[in-house]
Amino acid sequence: MLAAGGTGGHVFPAEVLAEELRRRGYALTCVTDRRGTAWYSSRRRRALENLSVHAVVSGGLAGRSLFGTVAGGARLTWGIGESWILLKSLHPEVVVGFGSYASVPVIIASLLAGYPTMVHEQNAVLGRANRLLAPWVSRVAVSFAPPLYNAGTTVLHTGTPVRPEMQAIRNVPYVPPNDANVVRVLVIGGSQGAHIFSDVIPAALSRLPVALRTRLRVSQQVRVEDRAAVVAAYDGLGIDVEVESFFDDVQTRLVETHLVIARAGASTVAELTVAGRPAILVPYPHAINDHQTANARAMAETGGAWLVPQVAFTPEALATKLQTLFALPAILAEAAMCARRIALPDAAQRLADMVESLTGPDEGSRKPSQSFRAGWMGIRQRESQEYDPHSTT
Structure with a gap:
């Protein structure tokens, strides 16, 4: 069972793991929030069209007011109940969370029900949901080097x-521009673009x-x-x-871009590093925990x-930077x-190996819920041994 919120940053990794x-x-079954069901049913998300998708109520506790906090707690409690019923109906071997508040009720219900659990953090710092869950789950997978994290447990x-x-484009070599050829620039602003890039x-x-x-091809x-x-600004x-508002062939453009x-x-x-393409990165300044800067x-x-x-x-700073880079390929x-x-x-493959390591009889009998329940009483039972995903134990 995969639990992921309805945004690309959470859904893309979950889909690839599912494949x-x-x-x-x-x-496989995916559990998401109401927003996620719309994402999965959109025409762009057809890669896993036969995936069983369920929605549960979710909500954060960090409300801006007492009413917001109480309402968030009520939504979370309701979502845990929905997740519990779903778990007892499907009996998954492992439950994997991909962050966002949509994963919280599913993982908490899984811990209480005694299912092996793990979370995956896509960013260089733990998000709020994974920071809450990390000390209690069986495994924590991260995307950047572990020293960047403070998960309260061993991470992989x-x-x-x-x-x-x-x-597929991993092995396509990067060819720098020269004085005679065109210079290709690709501008992408996340799933919905970035207004500042337009300016x-x-x-x-x-x-x-x-x-x-x-010489530019943008x-x-x-x-x-x-x-x-x-379009008028470029005229x-x-x-x-x-x-365009969306490119469905980003991989082809990445191959050609300088x-x-x-x-x-x-x-x-992650995609820039796999493709091996240089980039000017402008983090979204209002991201939670400033994770894009990290x-x-x-x-x-x-x-x-x-x-x-x-x-x-700024236009002046970017123009200066581009002139320098294009002059020194x-x-x-x-x-x-x-x-x-x-x-x-x-x-x-690494993540799938990690999931499979939780499907054995030893892991299934460890009852993470016992540690979780004890933790709420002030008793923290944590493992200290290093985890090897390729171990046969």
């Missing part, structure tokens, strides 16, 4: 599973020398409401540009990207190599 587990012969570095089409990037490119502008993802304004600049400008969501960073920093510190805070993301090539070096392209 791998299905390949290994497991039957699996990476973030990426879509098969991204894995800053055309203005920055307009400041580049004409000789460089005529693919920019924008919000639907921004498209007309962005007359002499830039070959394609502006530089990516993007937010720093977990799936975006993601971008993890990639930038290895040399695979350049982190630019949104407050510093060896820097882009080095960044591409660094990005590729930190990738974990077998993340789905």
